[in-house]
Amino acid sequence: MSLETLSIDRYDPETLEPFFNPENVAVIGASKDPHKFGHIILRNFRENGFDGDIYPVNPSEDEILGYTAYESVKDIPEQVDLAVIVVPPQVCNQVMQECVDAEVKAAVIITAGYKEIGEKGEKREQELKEIIASGETRVIGPNCVGVWRPYAKVDTLFMPEYKLQRPEAGSVALVSQSGAFASALMDWNAESGIGLSAFVSYGNQIDVSEVEIIDYLSRDERTNAVSCYIEGVKHGELFLEKMRDITKRTPVIVYKAGKSQKGSQAAASHTGSLAGAYNVYHGVFKQKKIIEAESIEQILDFSRGLVYNEQGMQGKNVAVITNGGGFGVISSDALASCGLNLAELPNSVQDELREVLPFFAATKNPVDVVGDATPKRYSDVLNILKDDENIDAFLLITLLQPVTLTSEIVDVLVDFKQACDKPLTVVMSGSEYTTVHASALEKEGIPVYPTPERAAATLRALYETAQRNHT
Amino acid sequence: MSLETLSIDRYDPETLEPFFNPENVAVIGASKDPHKFGHIILRNFRENGFDGDIYPVNPSEDEILGYTAYESVKDIPEQVDLAVIVVPPQVCNQVMQECVDAEVKAAVIITAGYKEIGEKGEKREQELKEIIASGETRVIGPNCVGVWRPYAKVDTLFMPEYKLQRPEAGSVALVSQSGAFASALMDWNAESGIGLSAFVSYGNQIDVSEVEIIDYLSRDERTNAVSCYIEGVKHGELFLEKMRDITKRTPVIVYKAGKSQKGSQAAASHTGSLAGAYNVYHGVFKQKKIIEAESIEQILDFSRGLVYNEQGMQGKNVAVITNGGGFGVISSDALASCGLNLAELPNSVQDELREVLPFFAATKNPVDVVGDATPKRYSDVLNILKDDENIDAFLLITLLQPVTLTSEIVDVLVDFKQACDKPLTVVMSGSEYTTVHASALEKEGIPVYPTPERAAATLRALYETAQRNHT
Numbered sequence: 001m002s003l004e005t006l007s008i009d010r011y012d013p014e015t016l017e018p019f020f021n022p023e024n025v026a027v028i029g030a031s032k033d034p035h036k037f038g039h040i041i042l043r044n045f046r047e048n049g050f051d052g053d054i055y056p057v058n059p060s061e062d063e064i065l066g067y068t069a070y071e072s073v074k075d076i077p078e079q080v081d082l083a084v085i086v087v088p089p090q091v092c093n094q095v096m097q098e099c100v101d102a103e104v105k106a107a108v109i110i111t112a113g114y115k116e117i118g119e120k121g122e123k124r125e126q127e128l129k130e131i132i133a134s135g136e137t138r139v140i141g142p143n144c145v146g147v148w149r150p151y152a153k154v155d156t157l158f159m160p161e162y163k164l165q166r167p168e169a170g171s172v173a174l175v176s177q178s179g180a181f182a183s184a185l186m187d188w189n190a191e192s193g194i195g196l197s198a199f200v201s202y203g204n205q206i207d208v209s210e211v212e213i214i215d216y217l218s219r220d221e222r223t224n225a226v227s228c229y230i231e232g233v234k235h236g237e238l239f240l241e242k243m244r245d246i247t248k249r250t251p252v253i254v255y256k257a258g259k260s261q262k263g264s265q266a267a268a269s270h271t272g273s274l275a276g277a278y279n280v281y282h283g284v285f286k287q288k289k290i291i292e293a294e295s296i297e298q299i300l301d302f303s304r305g306l307v308y309n310e311q312g313m314q315g316k317n318v319a320v321i322t323n324g325g326g327f328g329v330i331s332s333d334a335l336a337s338c339g340l341n342l343a344e345l346p347n348s349v350q351d352e353l354r355e356v357l358p359f360f361a362a363t364k365n366p367v368d369v370v371g372d373a374t375p376k377r378y379s380d381v382l383n384i385l386k387d388d389e390n391i392d393a394f395l396l397i398t399l400l401q402p403v404t405l406t407s408e409i410v411d412v413l414v415d416f417k418q419a420c421d422k423p424l425t426v427v428m429s430g431s432e433y434t435t436v437h438a439s440a441l442e443k444e445g446i447p448v449y450p451t452p453e454r455a456a457a458t459l460r461a462l463y464e465t466a467q468r469n470h471t
Numbered sequence: 472m473s474l475e476t477l478s479i480d481r482y483d484p485e486t487l488e489p490f491f492n493p494e495n496v497a498v499i500g501a502s503k504d505p506h507k508f509g510h511i512i513l514r515n516f517r518e519n520g521f522d523g524d525i526y527p528v529n530p531s532e533d534e535i536l537g538y539t540a541y542e543s544v545k546d547i548p549e550q551v552d553l554a555v556i557v558v559p560p561q562v563c564n565q566v567m568q569e570c571v572d573a574e575v576k577a578a579v580i581i582t583a584g585y586k587e588i589g590e591k592g593e594k595r596e597q598e599l600k601e602i603i604a605s606g607e608t609r610v611i612g613p614n615c616v617g618v619w620r621p622y623a624k625v626d627t628l629f630m631p632e633y634k635l636q637r638p639e640a641g642s643v644a645l646v647s648q649s650g651a652f653a654s655a656l657m658d659w660n661a662e663s664g665i666g667l668s669a670f671v672s673y674g675n676q677i678d679v680s681e682v683e684i685i686d687y688l689s690r691d692e693r694t695n696a697v698s699c700y701i702e703g704v705k706h707g708e709l710f711l712e713k714m715r716d717i718t719k720r721t722p723v724i725v726y727k728a729g730k731s732q733k734g735s736q737a738a739a740s741h742t743g744s745l746a747g748a749y750n751v752y753h754g755v756f757k758q759k760k761i762i763e764a765e766s767i768e769q770i771l772d773f774s775r776g777l778v779y780n781e782q783g784m785q786g787k788n789v790a791v792i793t794n795g796g797g798f799g800v801i802s803s804d805a806l807a808s809c810g811l812n813l814a815e816l817p818n819s820v821q822d823e824l825r826e827v828l829p830f831f832a833a834t835k836n837p838v839d840v841v842g843d844a845t846p847k848r849y850s851d852v853l854n855i856l857k858d859d860e861n862i863d864a865f866l867l868i869t870l871l872q873p874v875t876l877t878s879e880i881v882d883v884l885v886d887f888k889q890a891c892d893k894p895l896t897v898v899m900s901g902s903e904y905t906t907v908h909a910s911a912l913e914k915e916g917i918p919v920y921p922t923p924e925r926a927a928a929t930l931r932a933l934y935e936t937a938q939r940n941h942t
Contacts, residue, residue: 118831163871165902180796180870180873181801184900184901185900187901231800257797259804260807263804270797270799326728327652329729329734333729333730336730336731336734342733360588399654400634403629430655430662431662451766
């Protein structure tokens with residue numbers, strides 16, 4: 001097997017199963033010192049209630065956190081499914097050799113000090129690659145944060161929970177070349193209440209590549225969407241070959257860093273990636289029906305949109321309903337800049353709207369329910385528009401500052417969501433009082449955005465989601 | 472005086488003083504019903520502890536909230552500085568006539584039902600204009616939310632505080648064509664801890680125009696920056712004539728809505744504005760050194776940046792320091808897309824950095840202090856870069872998820888801010904633990920952004936701020 005093409009020759013997403021559903025785990029480099037990564041990771045498995053056997057490996061200890069410690073992975077009395085390696089770089093290759101010898105199925109190498117540190121590390125990485133190529137163990141890393149999989153209680157993250165909150169179990173998978181970036185994003189996901197099905201930070205990709213991970217997750221029953229941060233793909237040919245099939249199965253959102261020349265140079269020194277000409281990536285994303293996030297916020301925004309509107313948005317026509325005229329103007333701009341349309345409302349529909357709105361209210365789209373709108377008025381308007389075939393999705397602006405828009409708006413929107421299966425996104429802008437109501441809607445599966453711009457961009461992503469299986 | 476040019480002929484920012492610093496106030500349409508706007512507004516003045524006399528006007532009451540009520544503004548025993556008019560549209564013109572007769576200095580007409588409701592309202596508005604032209608009373612509105620001025624305890628906002636939080640008194644003025652938009656923004660400002668010097672929602676601009684308000688505020692000692700939402704300017708010639716002098720005095724941030732064709736149509740039905748070709752506006756903003764916000768978030772982001780970095784940013788060269796490599800890549804992209812540069816660090820400086828950083832860390836800009844950076848390491852790096860003349864500003868990324876970056880980073884940054892007068896923006900991405908530290912920094916005058924993209928855009932605004940007085 002050529003070392004250059006290790007990731008390609010071994011490509012087989014099924015073999016990644018032990019990373020995401022291991023029957024047992026060895027933490028190599030486990031420690032009694034609570035500040036050491038090897039302690040935090042071992043404790044994660046214990047405190048999360050990991051179902052299988054847990055084996056700390058540390059030649060200087062007999063037991064750690066109540067578990068018998070082993071001198072080497074080779075001494076563990078059963079075949080190890082998943083080894084988490086968090087040892088100093090000087091001994092890491094030796095430890096990997098022992099994993100290969102012991103026929104460990106999968107290993108996450110957290111340890112850094114490989115090609116990212118220059119010449120000395122490159123030599124070490126080449127040697128590691130040779131060791132891996134000599135066996136069957138699949139490897140994620142080195143130089144990575146690793147894997148978090150709530151359904152299997154796998155958590156190799158070495159950041160304590162008080163600093164990095166873990167999200168609830170959910171249906172978005174997060175895959176990232178940058179560990180720090182993904183950690184921050186995971187922390188945000190936790191705050192926003194977006195559940196994750198898995199998190200993978202893959203580091204130097206010595207064996208398992210980003211495409212193989214995404215491919216595995218696209219087949220995962222727990223995963224409805226995959227969000228990715230990439231600087232550059234490792235194997236362009238794999239990416240080109242596999243991605244279209246992947247996106248047919250599951251929507252994939254990508255944020256590409258290293259777009260500019262300077263950013264590309266920074267990427268080279270960060271992960272050694274050839275970030276390459278951005279316009280080439282942009283073209284490939286489009287061809288492969290990958291949904292591109294243009295800002296960090298969009299990764300989260302799109303994820304929430306997709307989780308709550310799995311079917312996507314079938315056409316480009318959006319109905320905007322607002323109790324603030326300015327927000328109607330901003331929404332019109334935002335939809336236009338995303339290539340979406342304001343749905344045209346037939347005269348007959350506008351006539352019906354006129355019966356439930358003040359005489360001076362705009363009945364053309366955007367429909368202005370005016371500053372003194374009550375929940376009842378929203379409800380009346382939604383009932384009229386619900387089955388209109390000119391409308392593919394709804395962008396509702398419900399500013400809560402006026403006295404008239406009471407908490408009942410939450411019930412109105414929840415009822416509407418149940419009665420109408422077209423995508424619904426809501427904009428609520430404001431502080432505490434607003435946030436309470438936004439959270440209530442999110443809990444009912446209605447995504448809420450702070451600005452029309454972010455809601456419109458999310459609708460665009462939903463449109464692209466529905467388009468994946470066309471052409 | 473021609474009615475067409477009322478706003479132009481009367482242009483005299485000094486005459487707006489009674490809106491922002493009235494000696495007494497009449498609330499015309501004051502009510503005992505706690506749900507009525509006329510009650511909420513009267514109560515605002517009382518509860519805020521307005522210093523001058525307060526006169527409710529309501530022909531059906533003898534007293535309201537303990538104040539003697541008057542049948543007409545003409546019955547009030549002294550000259551009225553500020554009248555807030557919140558009566559039904561059918562009697563509003565009559566009330567305005569009485570204000571003119573009583574030589575009221577300034578009136579805010581909250582009442583809607585004018586040109587924004589079509590033909591009938593247009594006729595009513597024309598009549599109102601004739602009444603105003605016959606006297607000296609300056610008028611903001613009709614169809615507006617009015618004025619909030621914490622230093623004078625003026626608050627004509629008819630939304631209760633539990634729904635719309637009032638910010639602290641501060642130095643950013645907010646001027647908006649849309650009342651709802653500005654209310655939401657004010658609510659956000661309160662949450663973000665951005666103090667405001669004034670808030671004006673000006674509605675139909677029958678007399679006082681947006682330019683005149685901005686001009687007044689640019690001369691206001693309490694105001695260091697003016698943020699504006701506009702759909703279309705009312706008098707292009709006034710805008711062109713006055714804005715350059717205004718921006719020489721004070722930085723002006725503008726968010727322009729109605730950029731797209733559809734948005735422009737929505738604006739016409741919202742405020743009757745001719746939003747016009749956006750590229751014309753864009754060109755004018757550039758020529759007049761107006762700082763353009765391209766998203767709603769940027770209005771807030773730029774305001775915070777300007778408040779904490781009044782001097783602006785003298786050149787285009789930014790030093791990026793990060794404990795997450797991916798964020799360095801994203802920052803490089805973001806700076807490039809804003810037309811800013813990564814400052815070039817001389818070899819001698821990089822040599823110094825090498826002494827305080829791990830041997831494999833990137834010492835080129837972005838400076839990667841690596842995932843295990845401590846507050847001490849940040850401090851060492853900042854001390855080396857502090858006086859480097861190649862650097863115009865700092866973009867610091869301090870991800871708090873790793874164990875090593877403890878709360879002491881707050882002290883390090885506060886000390887640095889005191890020792891170095893170049894603009895400093897900080898990026899912290901994460902949930903609760905992160906937010907606590909971000910708030911601590913904000914309280915010390917260091918703006919914190921959730922993403923490098925938003926921090927970079929703010930630095931661009933600071934650069935434009937410093938450029939205002941050049942050429």
